[in-house]
Amino acid sequence: MKRKTQRLCIILSCMxxxxxxxxxxxSAFSDNLVYFKVPSQLINQSQPIGSVIRLGGMVVxxxxxxxxxxxxxxxxxxxxxxxxxxxxxxxxxxxxxxxxGQSVVAIGSLxxxxxxxxxxxxxxxxxxYMPKEIADSLxxxxxxxxxxxxxxxxxxxxxxxxxx
Amino acid sequence: MTHLPYILSxxxxxxxxxxxxxxxxxxxFNQAKKKLDVLKKHNYEA
Amino acid sequence: MxxxxxxxxxxxxxxxxxxxxxxPKNFFQFTAKLQPWINFFALLWIVIGLIxxxxxxxxxxxxxxxxxxxxxxxxxxxxxxxxxxLLAFCGFxxxxxxxxxxxxxxxxxxxxxxTVTALCxxxxxxxxxxxxxxxWVWDARLTSVLILFxxxxxxxxxxxxxxxxxxxxxxxxxxxLIGVFDLPIIKxxxxxxxxxxxxxxxxxxxxSSITLSIxxxxxxxxxGFSLGFIGLICIKIRTAIxxxxxxxxxxNAPTLSKEQI
Numbered sequence: 001m002k003r004k005t006q007r008l009c010i011i012l013s014c015m016x017x018x019x020x021x022x023x024x025x026x027s028a029f030s031d032n033l034v035y036f037k038v039p040s041q042l043i044n045q046s047q048p049i050g051s052v053i054r055l056g057g058m059v060v061x062x063x064x065x066x067x068x069x070x071x072x073x074x075x076x077x078x079x080x081x082x083x084x085x086x087x088x089x090x091x092x093x094x095x096x097x098x099x100x101g102q103s104v105v106a107i108g109s110l111x112x113x114x115x116x117x118x119x120x121x122x123x124x125x126x127x128x129y130m131p132k133e134i135a136d137s138l139x140x141x142x143x144x145x146x147x148x149x150x151x152x153x154x155x156x157x158x159x160x161x162x163x164x
Numbered sequence: 165m166t167h168l169p170y171i172l173s174x175x176x177x178x179x180x181x182x183x184x185x186x187x188x189x190x191x192x193f194n195q196a197k198k199k200l201d202v203l204k205k206h207n208y209e210a
Numbered sequence: 211m212x213x214x215x216x217x218x219x220x221x222x223x224x225x226x227x228x229x230x231x232x233x234p235k236n237f238f239q240f241t242a243k244l245q246p247w248i249n250f251f252a253l254l255w256i257v258i259g260l261i262x263x264x265x266x267x268x269x270x271x272x273x274x275x276x277x278x279x280x281x282x283x284x285x286x287x288x289x290x291x292x293x294x295x296l297l298a299f300c301g302f303x304x305x306x307x308x309x310x311x312x313x314x315x316x317x318x319x320x321x322x323x324x325t326v327t328a329l330c331x332x333x334x335x336x337x338x339x340x341x342x343x344x345x346w347v348w349d350a351r352l353t354s355v356l357i358l359f360x361x362x363x364x365x366x367x368x369x370x371x372x373x374x375x376x377x378x379x380x381x382x383x384x385x386x387l388i389g390v391f392d393l394p395i396i397k398x399x400x401x402x403x404x405x406x407x408x409x410x411x412x413x414x415x416x417x418s419s420i421t422l423s424i425x426x427x428x429x430x431x432x433x434g435f436s437l438g439f440i441g442l443i444c445i446k447i448r449t450a451i452x453x454x455x456x457x458x459x460x461x462n463a464p465t466l467s468k469e470q471i
Contacts, residue, residue, distance in 0.1 A: 007306050015387060022391050034404040035349035056404060095343030097272060105406055122342045125273060127408040129280070129424045135271030146272075154421040167276040167340045174279045174336040175264065178286070178329050182438065185325055189445050196452035203459040 036105045038081035047110055055088070055116055056105045056124070057081045061147040064100050079106065079116070086110075090118040097123035101147035126150050130157075137161050234311050234451045241444040248441040255434030262427035270424075279337040281428055284411075285435040286330035290358060291393055293323035293439065297365065298390040301383030311447070313379040314454070316386065317369045318446035322439065324362035331355060342406060350399035351407035354392055361389035 026033070036056030047053060056079075063078035075094060078085045088106050098104060098121065108118035128151045135151070138144040143160045144152055152160060263281030270277035297319050304312035334352070335345045346352065368382035369375075400409045411420050420428075 004306060011302070011305055011387065015390075018388060019391060022395075026395070030403070033350050033402075035347065035406055036404050038404075095341070097341055097343075099272075102272075120344075122344055122347070122406060124406055125341055125408055127411045129273075129277055129411070129420055130271045131268030131421065131423060132271045133268065134421075151271075157421070167274065170336050170340050171264075171275055171278050174282060174333045175260065177332055177336075178282045179260075181325060181329060185322065186438075186442060189442060189449065193445055193449040193452070196449050196456060200452050200456050200459070203456060207459070 038083075039079055039086040040081055040083040042086060042110070043084045049112060050109050052107065052109055054105055054107050055079060055086060055118075056103065057086075058103050059098070059100050060085060061100045061145075075121075079104065086114070086116050088116040088118050088121075090121050092119075092121075094121055095123040097125055099146070101145075101149065128154070130154070134161065234314065234454075237311055238448055238451050241448060245441065245444055245448075248437055248444065252434055252437035252441050255430055256438060257434075259427050259430030259432075259434050262430055267427045268423055273341055276337060276340050277424070279333055280424075281431045282435075283330060283333040283337055284428060285432040286326050286333060287355070288432060289435060289439050290323060290327040290330050290355070291396060292436075293319060293326060294358060294361070294386075294389065294393060296443075297323060297362075297386045301386035304379060304383045305387070313376075313383070314450040315443070315447050316365070316382060317379065318450050319443055320362055320366045320369060320382075322442050322446065324359065324366060326439065327355065327359040327362055331359060347406045349405040349407060350403045351396065351405045354396045354399050358389070358392050358396060361385065361392060365389075 036054040038057050039055065042053065042055060058080055060078040060080050063076075065076045067074040067076070069091065072091055073093065074089065074091045076087065076089045077100075079088050080086075088108075090106065090108075103124040103126065105122045105124055106116060106118040107120040107122070108116055110116050130151050134157055135146075138152070138157070138160060139146070141161065259281065263278050267278070267281075269275050297316055300312040300316035300319065303309040304316065331352075334355075338347075339345050364385055365382045368385055369378050371381070372378040397410075399405060400407055
């Protein structure tokens with residue numbers, strides 16, 4: 001019995017030490033573990049021009065414009081985190097889920113005019129899954145516009161669809 | 165905007181891999197069982 | 211006592227039967243009875259869940275039919291983590307109590323867990339391409355699951371690394387215990403850091419953002435795959451017990467060469 005307790009103590013103290021080490025390392029590198037930065041972070045910090053950054057945020061409603069340059073579509077839109085907005089220009093084909101009100105991650109760099117030139121745009125969908133019919137009826141009722149925010153909680157759908 | 169190939173390949177890969185693993189595990193079990201039976205029989209005879 | 215010598219040493223058999231309910235022999239007899247039921251219900255739930263998910267459940271308003279990949283991706287992700295908890299538990303009881311079944315179980319859980327984690331990564335990648343627009347990104351969630359896959363692979367490698375299996379099992383048990391810290395990182399990565407991966411849909415603390423028509427097939431699939439996972443581990447551990455007996459027979463009967471069987 002004594003040897004078992006000894007082994008238990010050794011293992012538990014090893015694990016404890018390991019846990020502390022991992023917490024320290026993760027909190028030290030926390031800034032590098034984020035996949036993207038939001039517009040307000042990018043505007044406050046002065047980034048060296050031309051360095052590759054990942055910009056994340058929501059596409060501002062009514063900011064989406066399509067242009068054409070020799071068959072390649074050029075898209076410009078604004079990305080916001082609610083506090084600041086950055087103008088983004090992207091030449092290429094957008095993912096299917098891209099729309100106004102969608103969260104996106106743009107990979108590219110800021111130029112002198114503070115315009116973000118994206119080389120790649122990824123769509124980030126949220127964790128709410130909603131059947132098409134419910135989304136349609138919510139939109140018809142005018143209860144929810146996907147361009148202005150994430151979908152409502154499932155517990156409120158019935159209440160929102162039914163006429164009061 | 166059809167994503168059918170993606171959906172079918174995801175389902176297909178999962179079902180095939182898991183049933184493959186299942187098949188291999190049962191084959192290994194039956195082989196071990198057969199081998200042990202032979203050994204036991206041999207032990208009784210000896 | 212470090213070995214599970216339950217066949218060749220009668221006194222120790224008695225010791226284990228009295229003191230430890232989960233000795234290999236009891237485990238073998240118990241799971242042999244349970245196995246057909248586990249297999250049957252696993253298959254039943256998986257078939258119901260997959261058909262429900264593939265044909266009956268509604269398409270998502272923005273993801274369309276691609277959301278159906280969730281019905282396999284999420285169970286695989288949950289099982290990948292659960293499998294590792296089992297692995298760590300086996301490692302723990304192997305190191306502390308030298309439990310005879312723990313090393314065998316850990317050795318057999320490893321490959322199943324690695325397969326499930328690989329399936330989670332593959333289906334996630336297949337889901338990511340049409341939705342996000344990329345197969346892979348190095349965000350915290352995806353990277354931590356990839357680390358989990360490498361932990362499983364490391365565990366398998368360590369189990370086979372030494373000529374003397376017990377040495378390998380001990381090293382593998384230590385790796386399983388250390389790797390357990392990856393699990394909270396996987397779970398909370400989507401809250402702690404910005405990731406491309408969406409946050410957890412199921413939550414214990416606030417109302418989950420999933421509706422019943424989508425949750426029901428997901429739960430079906432999860433029950434089915436979990437039972438399948440359990441069944442697979444049971445049959446593999448039983449095989450390992452048989453193989454251990456064969457090994458012992460061959461050691462005790464040197465006259466019997468391998469060619470004879």
